[in-house]
Amino acid sequence: MQATTGSLASILSNPILNTDSYKASHFLQYPPEASAMFSYIESRGGRYERTLFFGLQMLLKEYLCRPITNEMIDEAKTFFAAHGEPFNEAGWRHIVKQYDGYLPVRIRAVAEGSVVPTHNVLVTVECDDPAVFWLASYLETMLLRVWYPVTVATQSWHLRQTIRGFLAKTSDDLSQLPFKLHDFGARGVSSAESAAIGGAAHLVSFMGSDTVLGVVAANRYYNEPMAAFSVPAAEHSTITSWGRPREVDAYRNMLRQFGREGTIVSVVSDSYDLFAALDMWGTQLKQDVIESGATLVIRPDSGDPLTIVLATVRALDATFGSTLNSKARRVLNHVRVIQGDGVNATSIEAILSALDDAGYAADNLVFGMGGALLQQVDRDTQRFAMKCSAVRLGDTWQGVYKDPVTDAGKRSKKGRLTLLRHRRTGEYRTIELPLAWDDRRMEDDWEDALVTVFEAGRLLVDTTFAEVRARAHADEG
Structure with missing residues (x-):
């Protein structure tokens, strides 16, 4: 043969x-x-x-x-x-x-x-x-x-119920729910087919994704014009290529390239020292952020998610300020946080609970979920x-x-x-x-x-x- x-x-x-x-x-x-x-x-x-x-x-x-x-x-x-x-x-x-x-x-x-x-x-x-x-x-x-x-669709549906519960308790705006859990799973799956099938399944409950094949699959197999959306976002290479002495210039460039009225700009900020970067955003770059009209989304990408998210929110609150909503929870001005490291069903609930306990609305945070979303399931999960x-x-x-x-x-x-x-x-x-x-x-x-x-x-x-x-x-x- x-x-x-x-x-x-x-x-x-x-x-x-x-x-x-x-x-x-x-x-x-x-x-x-x-x-x-x-x-x-x-x-x-x-x-x-x-x-x-x-x-x-x-x-x-x-x-x-x-x-x-x-x-x-x-x-x-x-x-x-x-x-x-x-x-x-x-x-x-x-x-x-x-x-x-x-x-x-x-x-x-x-x-x-x-x-x-x-x-x-x-x-x-x-x-x-x-x-x-x-x-x-x-x-x-x-x-x-x-x-x-x-199984992917089931997990995302249950995660949506968790996030929806915290929004109902702490937020005045339930319309943001479809964009609260973003698919970061494309590189963590075993095949392109898995990215397409699993990525499409996640989108039954959410509308944010960086898994292109999943969006294409949902569009093509289910006759959808556009099943999900994304925003310009930095990765470590687009920050570190400027060199550490020019870190602030790398951040300023993100605002210059993508900061427009009503847009969202996501910037990973822990390539060197997250807390030093948060200081840059709140001092040297604060006016640039405000004048751009964009919403800046800071991504802390390392450390213990439960403590890092809350520390990031508090640091941004100290510099950009916040507004008290009708649920007596604080919503940051001009800025938000996206947590994409160590995100799973357990940590999502724990992080949102910690924010709530600290007096912050779920508005302040978006999650990005990778391997736990599309890969850490098997036939025996259900x-x-x-x-x-x-x-x-x-x-x-x-x-x-x-x-x-x-x-x-x-x-x-x-x-x-x-x-x-x-x-x-x-x-x-x-x-x-x-x-x-x-x-x-x-x-x-x-x-x-x-x-x-x-x-x-x-x-x-x-x-x-x-x-x-x-x-x-x-x-x-």
């Missing part, structure tokens, strides 16, 4: 290879009378009790809305033969011949942006073609990666799983499940499932369906929360980012 050629993108574009090795052998392992299969995805619990569902549309558009070709089958056949696995060539050729290469699966899902308690079905996958029924499981590897955007829950043996559907005696938490659901939502209370519950999709009897107060989003290569629902955001934050009033 010759080495596989072509770019990584071309390899990833072959859905037959976008799986686990052992999946290739599974078509030989099912009962001979098996003729259809049903699988589902759920969060089995984890760090958060509710998940914000997001990201399936990206996966479907990128990987499943294109046909399988005979060339893809040839590539996979050659690979698996050398790899040590059997290969169902006849099944894949059947898909090309009967369906023009489009996978004959039905995927149903809860609307993206929905906030659903854990232990509920979020996605179902069904294939009822006896020749390729195993597709409902074969696609697990690719489809279960929805855990990543769901314990995601995709499991087969029903097979059709001949003409009869049969519920199947796992129930390990050594771990009750891994017990899976059985039957052909759907998710119901109470029309008045918004409560969710997962139920087992009767034998036919059109033979359901639901109580008047409940509606089916799953909709068919994909069938046989066709995307049936193309939701917008605005719709996703509206669902995610519908309860904020």
Whole structure:
């Protein structure tokens, strides 16, 4: 066998290879009378009790809305033969011949942006073609990666609730909420694809990002003109290249280049001595800041976040002054602080609490979150799983499940499932369906929360980012 050629993108574009090795052998392992299969995805619990569902549309558009070709089958056949696995060539050729290469699966899902308690079905996958029924499981590897955007979106949604609580308590301006947690995660993720998918997921709850690929992904896959915004900001090289004796000139240049009425200018200020820099801003550069009309945002980038943020705010208050708002909290004049080092769910709450205790409003601070936002999550953060829950043996559907005696938490659901939502209370519950999709009897107060989003290569629902955001934050009033 010759080495596989072509770019990584071309390899990833072959859905037959976008799986686990052992999946290739599974078509030989099912009962001979098996003729259809049903699988589902759920969060089995984890760090958060509710998940914000997001990201399936990206996966479907990128990987499943294109046909399988005979060339893809040839590539996979050659690979698996050398790899040590059997290969169902006849099944894949059947898909090309009967369906023009489009996978004959039905995927149903809860609307993206929905906030659903854990232990509920979020996605179902069904294939009822006896020749390729195993597709409902074969696609697990690719489809279960929805855990990543769901988990990032879930974490950001909960962080939004934390920040919103402090704004409600200490601020007169809740409109700033979407810009209080900025995505700094692009360089800290494992791949460009992670930056795109995770970066887009964060933007369901916030509108500030320096992860360009995440913004592009949200725009492209969810039909959004511009999902997020950023501002001119200094990095250490743009300050230190001036040399330490000219540090004040580097800061003055930032104001000269970007300081305009109503703009925001972010300047990292700890390249040498943060407290000396704060003195420069409050003395030599104070009038320049005021006359520019811009809001200067100081970034302390080292030290213990809990103490450094408060020390920075107090130093700026001493030189630029502050105004008391209606919540009896102080809001700095002309300046703000952005903390981008050591930021995570725990430190965000601790820092905001310390500011509140010191009499300062949450207005004074913006967070930038990097590795903890996009990289420090995994499939077990919310314990995601995709499991087969029903097979059709001949003409009869049969519920199947796992129930390990050594771990009750891994017990899976059985039957052909759907998710119901109470029309008045918004409560969710997962139920087992009767034998036919059109033979359901639901109580008047409940509606089916799953909709068919994909069938046989066709995307049936193309939701917008605005719709996703509206669902995610519908309860904020």
